[in-house]
Amino acid sequence: MKIIYLIVPLVVLAGVVVCSVAFGVTDIPIGTVWESIIHYNASNEHLIIRTTRIPRALIAAAVGACLAIAGAVMQVLTRNPIASPSTLGVNAGAAFFIMLCGLSLGISGQQAFTWVALIGAALSGGIVFLLGSIGRDGMTPVKITLAGASMSAFFASLTQGLMLTNGKMFDQILAWLVGSVAGREMSQLEAVWPYMAAGMAIALLLSRHLNVLAMGDDMAQGLGQSPGRTKAFGAASVILLAGGSVAVAGPIAFVGIIIPHIVRYLVGTDYRWILPCSAVFGAILLVAADLGSRYIAMPKEVPVGVMTAIMGVPFFVYIARKGRRTS
Amino acid sequence: MLEAEGLGLSYGDKYIFNSLDLSIPKGKITVFIGSNGCGKSTLLRSMARLLKPQNGTVMLDGTDISRMATKEIARKLAILPQGPIAPDGLTVLQLVKQGRYPYQSWLRQWSREDERIVREALEATGMSGLSEQSVDSLSGGQRQRAWIAMTLAQQTPIILLDEPTTYLDMTHQIEVLDLLYEMNRRDDRTIVMVLHDINLACRYADHIVAIRAGQIEAEGKPGEVIDEQLIEKVFRLKCEIIPDPLYGTPLCIPYTNCSLKAVKEVLRR
Numbered sequence: 357m358k359i360i361y362l363i364v365p366l367v368v369l370a371g372v373v374v375c376s377v378a379f380g381v382t383d384i385p386i387g388t389v390w391e392s393i394i395h396y397n398a399s400n401e402h403l404i405i406r407t408t409r410i411p412r413a414l415i416a417a418a419v420g421a422c423l424a425i426a427g428a429v430m431q432v433l434t435r436n437p438i439a440s441p442s443t444l445g446v447n448a449g450a451a452f453f454i455m456l457c458g459l460s461l462g463i464s465g466q467q468a469f470t471w472v473a474l475i476g477a478a479l480s481g482g483i484v485f486l487l488g489s490i491g492r493d494g495m496t497p498v499k500i501t502l503a504g505a506s507m508s509a510f511f512a513s514l515t516q517g518l519m520l521t522n523g524k525m526f527d528q529i530l531a532w533l534v535g536s537v538a539g540r541e542m543s544q545l546e547a548v549w550p551y552m553a554a555g556m557a558i559a560l561l562l563s564r565h566l567n568v569l570a571m572g573d574d575m576a577q578g579l580g581q582s583p584g585r586t587k588a589f590g591a592a593s594v595i596l597l598a599g600g601s602v603a604v605a606g607p608i609a610f611v612g613i614i615i616p617h618i619v620r621y622l623v624g625t626d627y628r629w630i631l632p633c634s635a636v637f638g639a640i641l642l643v644a645a646d647l648g649s650r651y652i653a654m655p656k657e658v659p660v661g662v663m664t665a666i667m668g669v670p671f672f673v674y675i676a677r678k679g680r681r682t683s
Numbered sequence: 684m685l686e687a688e689g690l691g692l693s694y695g696d697k698y699i700f701n702s703l704d705l706s707i708p709k710g711k712i713t714v715f716i717g718s719n720g721c722g723k724s725t726l727l728r729s730m731a732r733l734l735k736p737q738n739g740t741v742m743l744d745g746t747d748i749s750r751m752a753t754k755e756i757a758r759k760l761a762i763l764p765q766g767p768i769a770p771d772g773l774t775v776l777q778l779v780k781q782g783r784y785p786y787q788s789w790l791r792q793w794s795r796e797d798e799r800i801v802r803e804a805l806e807a808t809g810m811s812g813l814s815e816q817s818v819d820s821l822s823g824g825q826r827q828r829a830w831i832a833m834t835l836a837q838q839t840p841i842i843l844l845d846e847p848t849t850y851l852d853m854t855h856q857i858e859v860l861d862l863l864y865e866m867n868r869r870d871d872r873t874i875v876m877v878l879h880d881i882n883l884a885c886r887y888a889d890h891i892v893a894i895r896a897g898q899i900e901a902e903g904k905p906g907e908v909i910d911e912q913l914i915e916k917v918f919r920l921k922c923e924i925i926p927d928p929l930y931g932t933p934l935c936i937p938y939t940n941c942s943l944k945a946v947k948e949v950l951r952r
Contacts, residue, residue, distance in 0.1 A: 492694070568784050570773075574733050574764040579837070580757025580785035625773045 358629050361622050365636040369417065372643045376413040377405060380650045381657075384409075411542040416646045416660065417639035418545060419537065419601045420611055422552050424638025425559050426597040427612025428619070428630055432566045433590045434488070436497040437675055440612030441477075441598035444504035447607035448511035449480020450599050451533060455515050459522050466547035470603040474551065477599035480507055481591065535608030535661025537646050548600040555596030556635065562589050563627040570625070608661045610668025611638050617675060641667075684709055684744050685730060685760070685841055685873070691738030692729055699725045700897030702739065707841075707890075712867050713875045714884040717894035718918050723877050724765065724845050726894065730875070731762035731843045743841075757785035761834040765845040765877075769818035775829045776814040779804055782836025804835035808862060824855030831862060842866070844876040848883070856880070860887050881918075885909055885932040893917045909933040 378384050384401050392402040427440035434444070441447045453476025457463040463472060484507050488500030519529055531538075565586045569576045573583040601608065615638045616630065623629040645663040652658045685707040692699045699722045707713050707730075715723040728734045730741050732748050740747045748756055761782075769778055782804065783797045805811045808828045813821065818829055827847060834842050847863070848856040864887055867874050878884040884891060885905035892902045893909075895917045901908040910933075914922050920937050927934040 564787075568781055570770045571778075571781065572764070572768060574728075574762070575767055577733055577753060578731060578757065578762040578764065579781060580752075580754035582753055620772070625770045625777065 358623050361619075361629070361633050362636060365633070365640060369636055369640050369643070372640055372647065373413045373417060376416065376643050376647045377409040379647065380409065381655050407541070408539075411540050411545060412537050412646065413643055414542075415540050415545050415604055416537045416642045418549065418552055419605045419608065420615075420638040420640070420642025421635035422555065422597040422601045422638075423608060423611040424615035424619075424634040424641075425556060425631055426594045426601075428616035428627070428634045429559050429562070429566065429590050429594055429597075430612070431616055432570050432627065433587055433594075434495065434497065434500050435570075435572070436500055437617070437678075438501060438613055438672065439504070440610075441594065441601070442607060442609035442612060443508070444481065444500065445484045445507035445511060446477045446481045446594065446598045447602050447609070448508040448515070449483075450474070450476040450602035451607040452476060452511040452515045452518075453479070454603065455518050455529070455533075459518055466544045466603065470548050470551060470600060473603035474595055474599035477595045477602065480511060481595060481598075483507055485591075531659050532606040534659040535606040535664070536659035537605050537642070538657055538659070540604065544604050548604045551596045551600040555593045555600065558589055558593035558596070559631055562586065562593065563631050566590070566627040567625070570627070606659075606661065608642070608664055610664045610672065611641055613675070614668055614671045615641060617671075684742075685875070686742045687726070687730060687739065688742060689739035690726070690729060690736050690741065692725060692734065692736045698897060703897065703899065705730075705892065705899060705902075707873060707875055709873055710867070710871045711873065711889035712864065712887055713873075713890040713892060714888035715875070715877045715892050715894055716879075716881055716884050716917070717900075721894045721917075722897040723892075723894045727843055727845050727875065727877055728762075728764075731760060732756055733762065733764070754785050757837065757839070759839055760841040760843065761837040761839040762843045763830055763834050763845065763847060765849060767830055769826075769829075771819055772817050773819075774815055774817050775805070775810055775821070775832070776801070778818055778829055779810075779814075779832045779836050782833040782838075785837065800838060801836050804832040807835055807866070808832040822855070823851050824858050827851065827855070827859050828862060831859070831866075835866065839872075841873045841875070844874070846877050846879065848878065848880070856883065863887070881909070881914070881935045882927070882933075885934070886927065886930050905932055909935070 374386065374389065377389050378386055382404065384405060388401050389405055392405040396402055396406065423441060430439040430441065430444060431437060450473040453472045454469050457472045484500065484503045487503035489495040515533065565581060568579055568581050569583055569586050576583045576586070615634050619630050619633045619637055623633050642660065645667065646660040649658045649660050649663045687703060687705040690703045691701045703726070715727060717723045725734060729736050732741065732753065740749065743751065743756065743759055779801050783801065786797070805814055808831055810828055810832050813825060818826055821829060847859055851859065860883060863874055866872050888905050890902065891905045891908055893900045893913055900917050901913050909924060911922055911924055914920060914935055921939065922935045922937040924933050924935055
């Protein structure tokens with residue numbers, strides 16, 4: 357029965373991807389979209405579809421899927437319902453390192469940015485984990501949340517400082533920093549997808565072990581798991597997923613928090629279902645949010661990160677108010 | 684067979700216990716008693732490899748557990764930590780199925796035998812009718828039975844439980860202890876647990892281990908070891924020990940000078 361929650365969303369995802377390719381500042385008939393794929397003729401419309409719309413839709417889908425899986429994995433690893441790449445500072449760290457290396461070391465190119473983002477994600481994630489685990493009671497939800505919030509703020513401030521000292525390119529950087537999938541090229545997705553795929557594969561292979569870890573470290577160890585090893589693999593997958601996402605789309609918030617909760621509500625507590633469903637739902641959310649962002653201030657575009665924030669904040673408040681442990 | 688040899692464990696420079704030796708009798712119910720912070724939970728957790736002792740070894744069937752794969756240990760010894768928490772919405776059936784985790788791998792997926800063992804564990808704990816309920820919707824006693832069902836599905840000859848009756852009312856305490864007693868007598872499982880209630884400990888234990896400041900103060904049959912001096916030493920509490928009128932096991936009636944004086948005054952009036 358649960359398979360419905362995977363198949364129906366996949367159909368919906370295909371639908372929103374097609375809409376995302378067809379609709380925007382210039383609406384393109386679905387027929388033309390189809391034609392551009394099978395009989396490409398380098399007309400203006402075909403050019404828009406091939407070089408702008410399709411990469412944009414695919415990047416949104418990939419990034420949405422990655423952030424949602426990363427959020428679901430982080431929520432088990434930290435036993436904290438509001439854990440996600442954005443709340444625990446992983447995204448902010450990755451973004452800061454891209455800025456730092458881009459502006460001061462003059463690094464450019466998607467491949468280089470991806471590596472820098474992975475290093476940044478690993479470093480900030482590691483710092484948050486350490487700060488959240490100091491003390492004899494180990495890692496508690498409150499400590500890890502505080503550590504995440506403070507590191508997010510810290511990296512965001514450093515990033516802003518860097519921006520102010522480098523006035524040029526301000527507009528471009530700002531749009532990227534809020535999180536955006538507009539104006540991307542297919543080559544950028546080609547550069548990051550292996551990391552994203554590796555992160556997803558690790559997470560999916562880990563799902564059975566995450567089910568046991570969700571009952572707590574002691575219980576997991578008592579059942580014959582090495583919680584440390586599960587967490588290390590989980591962290592690796594989060595770094596690949598979040599780092600890869602930030603490298604191509606900037607630090608998009610809230611997808612990683614919202615989606616796992618919706619999915620858990622639908623399919624229950626089994627991570628063998630939660631993770632694949634989160635991927636599909638996350639992809640739908642980001643593609644749809646990106647589509648919606650084109651209509652808010654037409655013909656100008658609002659970065660998709662603003663859209664996810666507008667949708668995410670009420671949801672975030674709802675989870676925080678519910679105040680129950682969910683892992 | 685589970686033994687501790689020269690076990691030493693400290694937090695920072697504070698010793699919890701130091702060169703402690705203990706042998707858990709096979710097929711019996713062993714209960715650790717002692718005041719808060721005496722190290723009884725720490726000892727139980729070390730014997731289940733949840734804590735790594737700095738000195739000494741824990742031997743399981745003649746092998747040092749620190750040299751065994753954690754999965755291999757999980758097939759011989761189950762541990763139910765204190766106050767375990769199930770994820771929101773997890774059903775009893777899903778919980779009990781996790782007990783089969785140590786037997787699964789890439790090559791060995793879920794089998795009919797696993798299914799049968801899970802069903803038996805649910806039946807043995809009287810949870811069959813509640814198997815589709817979510818664990819967090821159950822009463823305290825039912826919840827504890829669900830967790831015990833999970834440890835049963837683990838099919839280990841030894842089961843360790845850290846305060847399995849905490850937070851339960853009297854009825855449910857007895858219910859849980861009866862269940863453990865049955866598991867011991869019927870399936871010959873070795874049970875080791877920490878209990879706070881001395882009277883229930885005396886009633887259900889074959890072997891009692893009294894711990895004070897990280898040292899074993901006394902161990903043996905409850906009727907032979909529990910007396911006024913031991914309780915005063917271990918719990919710093921004066922008491923009178925009388926035979927339980929129903930079970931004949933030691934029954935501890937604690938008193939303090941303060942409360943006795945008050946009672947005498949009431950009687951005088």
